[in-house]
Amino acid sequence: MRSFRQRRFGHARSEGEGSQPGTPPRSLVLALVLACASLMVLDQSGSVLDPARRAVGEVVGPAQSVTADVVRPIVEFPDRLERQDQLRADLAALEAENDDLRSKVRTSGLDRNRLAEYDGLTSAAEEIGAALVPARVIGIGASQSFSSTVTIDAGSDSGITPDLTVVNNDGLVGRVLRVTSTTATVLLIVDPDSAVGARVADDMELGFLTGRGDLGGDARLDLELVDQTVVPHKNDVVVTWGSSQGQSPYVSGVPVGEVVSVYSSVRETSQRAVVDPFVDFAALDLVGVVVPSGTRSDRAVIEADGSLR
Template sequence: MFRDSARSRLILAVLVVSAMILLIVDTRPGTDPFTSMARNGGELVFAPTAAGVGYVLGPIGQIQDRIGQGSEGSDRIAELEAANAELESELLAARIDEHRSAQLDDLLHLSGMGGYEIVPAQAVTRTTARGYAHTATLDAGTESGVEPNMTVVNGDGLVGQVTEAGPRTATVKLAIDVGSSVGARLESTRKIGAVTGGSVPGGPEGDMTLELFDLEVPVEQGDRVVTLGSHEGAPFVPGVPIGTVEEVQVAPGALSRIARLTPAVDFAALDVVGVVVQGPAEDPRDSVLPPEPDPEGDQ
């Protein structure tokens, strides 16, 4: 710590005078021996001080340079992140379009096999909350020919039934709703029954339950079920895949055989669907069902 005293003031005065002399000497031209010696002596005295000042102030200049560079770097990083986000968004949109295109192809294949005239639509919202019906809202309505009681399908099978239709939207009761009931028949034996959404009293837990009216009908795991069809195709056209038998149960005192079904449709991933605005000229029977897996090919 610097203290104000007579000695310190004397040292300061000597340094100031010496500095002035060196400035005068340093401005003189030529290579006079006395001048050179004085310059060299001044460097020995003041160089450590100058170096110390440079050591202290140097990092400050570097920090200022880095601040300037950091600002430019941050802007560049922000630009790159924005470009990357835009690219990811474009790739996601392309994948979604590709996925929907594949779903539309499957839907057109199903409608072609069944002879169904359809209006393609997209399931834009889905309601699955407890206490509410399992429904979906489509982005097509009466302006596209959609009316209540029409069958709704996708490329895998039965989605549900139109319950309400506005000019540009429609509400669909999904086949897994507890209020849904569909006339059905087995692929193998052609025996008939009804498929309801959810479970029935005394039956196994599941998204769909098949009740066959004949207790003697043989039912096995893996049997497939399709829509029986209704008068003039309303509310359900015939031949649409509903699901596959997962578990069979005979409830004590029951008047029918009960089976839990695995739905043909993935209701958790509804997207592209088709509203059947005109049913087939004749029952397609089992032609809409996909080929059964080859047991030898699975081994």
């Protein structure tokens, strides 16, 4: 009698004659080969599968498009954030540059005028033959009994003392009244209590200038000559007479203004000339205080030769 194992393998051999144990039946291999050949033929022809492919594409295509539209913003989000940050940075840089350009345009006139004033002050130092401490007008107003004064941003620390001549690039401004360590009060020549020794440049006649108290376009000075018989002429230039010390309160030879008219004072039986000052007192900015050469100062000093020290 055969065992269970003998019966099993003996039965298998009866079903597939000549096959080895563990190999697939010949019928299965033949079916697979025929299926592969059929698929290759169908794929080559294409006409049979095209409708099916189109049907699948029509169903799957919109779904793929929707999915791509949904996924794309998520995928591109980091790049979009980076681009937005860069755009914000570029925009901020452009705005800063525009602000800087607008500021330069707004202040270009001021810078140009101040540069011209500084150049004029350098020329004034050469013409006067004296050293100048540059300063800017920072205030205007009355000082004690005087009505026409200005405050400048230079004081004793800059080598300034009372009774020094103050000029700008146009001519005589006034004299220093008093000083602090960092500021000084300047009495303008248009003040009614101001008296300036002057001479008519053409004939060297001496006289005295007094102010009328006006600071605007109507600012005028009255000139009374020492020799009452001399009558100044219109357009005669008037300059400072100068003190015996040569430095205070007014140095000699500083342009003051020009004669615009002459009138007679019946009460005083004298001739007087009206002088239009060269300096525009309503637009004072940069001035120079005449100091002795070699004065110690906390700022650059313009020497008589136009150099800086």
